[in-house]
Amino acid sequence: MNDEICVIVAAMNAERTVARAVASALREEAVREVVVVDDASEDATAHEAWGADDGSGRLKVLRAQKNLGPAAARNLAIARSRAPRIAILDADDVILPGRFAALADAAGDWDMSADNMMFVSEEQAEAYTHLAAFATGGIAERMSFARFVAANISQAGRPRGELGFLKPVMRRAFLDRHGLRYDPSLRLGEDFDLYARMLLAGARFRLVAACGYLAIERADSLSARHAAADLAALVEADDRMLAGHLSPDEREVLLQHRTQCAQRWHHRHFLDAKQKSGLVRALYENRDRPRLLLDAGLGVARDKLALLRPARLPGKSDAAGEPRFLIAPSPVP
Incomplete structure (x- = not known):
């Protein structure tokens, strides 16, 4: 069947x-x-x-x-x-x-x-x-x-x-x-x-x-922390699609997705380098990559702002104990 x-x-x-x-x-x-x-x-x-x-x-x-x-x-x-x-x-x-x-x-x-x-x-x-x-x-x-x-x-x-x-x-x-x-x-x-x-x-x-x-x-979900290499691979996957035949609207939105993935990749790469070699060494090793350093700085700023908000897992139920939905349900008539 x-x-x-x-x-x-x-x-x-x-x-x-x-x-x-x-x-x-x-x-x-x-x-x-x-x-x-x-x-x-x-x-x-x-x-x-x-x-x-x-x-x-x-x-x-x-x-x-x-x-x-x-x-x-x-x-x-x-x-x-x-x-x-x-x-x-x-x-x-x-x-x-x-x-x-x-x-x-x-x-x-x-x-x-x-x-x-x-x-x-x-x-x-x-x-x-x-x-x-x-x-x-x-x-x-x-x-x-x-x-x-x-x-x-x-x-x-x-x-x-x-x-x-x-x-x-x-x-x-x-x-x-x-x-x-x-x-x-x-x-x-x-x-x-x-x-x-x-x-x-x-x-x-x-x-x-x-x-x-x-x-x-x-x-302790395996997806809770993304490695720099995993994010880089996702950017490469977007690049492969961008090399194909896309309409202007399709290309524009996929470029936005790629940009966000690249920002996350650069942020994670810099944090890993900082943890391994220290802040000064990480800055020095990436001195010729201004885009990476800018994305890393923006990522650090987002992390610090996130610390000011209550932590919540993606999709996790709220404090009242109600489940959350991937797509907010519409009212049923």
């Missing part, structure tokens, strides 16, 4: 959460396969993933002998699966009951179909894990490349809500027809990069007015 789905879980050192993620995928009727890639974990990730097996024969657990990173691990799972649609599930997260049924009607002629995401803290996870997928109000929209990239540019004073966090159901035939896979050089922004390249290849991407994905934020 064309609506059958493979759920892919790339997991590293996720023994505490991977069984919950796998179980949430297996309970969905549309799921033909769940493929877990244990990305050279040093804990019992693979064992815990198998512990969630429901005996239906749909679960497969692959073991990488060396760490591949999320992009390459997902590519491995895509290669070892067959279902016509592919959905990504992070090992920390949960598919809400009925998610794929809620997306099914919208998926017919779409190459990518995504819904909203609800973010909660680990402490709140149990209270929301069995909540059924639900309508969020508003209307579905078709995503353009320019709209998608613009929604991945952070703005000061706004909680992070980049649409690169989305977990769409993707049509395997479209990926195969255009030779598209995750870029294995990326360990940051690999989702954004793939979705953007799919849109440039003509993918029909629909954002549905529903929520069926529960993202659980933890303070």
Whole structure:
């Protein structure tokens, strides 16, 4: 059946959460396969993933002998699966009951179909894990490349809500027809990069007015700190897209995204150099890179301003204990 789905879980050192993620995928009727890639974990990730097996024969657990990173691990799972649609599930997260049924009607002629995401803290996870997928109000929209990239540019004073966090159901035939896979050089922004390249290849991407994905934020998340090399690789990925055929509007918004990524890269590079060699040495070593020093200075200023505001994880629930959404839901009539 064309609506059958493979759920892919790339997991590293996720023994505490991977069984919950796998179980949430297996309970969905549309799921033909769940493929877990244990990305050279040093804990019992693979064992815990198998512990969630429901005996239906749909679960497969692959073991990488060396760490591949999320992009390459997902590519491995895509290669070892067959279902016509592919959905990504992070090992920390949960598919809400009925998610794929809620997306099914919208998926017919779409190459990518995504819904909203609800973010909660680990402490709140149990209270929301069995909540059924639900309508969020508003209307579905078709995503353009320019709209998608613009929604991945952070703005000061706004909680992070980049649409690169989305977990769409993707049509395997479209990926195969255009030779598209995750870029294995990326360990940051690999989702954004793939979705953007799919849109440039003509993918029909629909954002549905529903929520069926529960993202659980933890303070020790692997994505909490980005290495300079990871940020540099994301800049290079933007450069590759900029070298292609883009409309003026597409080029302008992608240049904005690249500029922001480069600023973060320069900031992280300078802080690493300062930690390694001290402030004076870091300034001296980068004396011929005024753009880097300017971006680093701006980054330091932002960090100091952030210290004056209460800390909050991306998407984490507020002080009142209410969850947050990637996209603010519209009032339901």
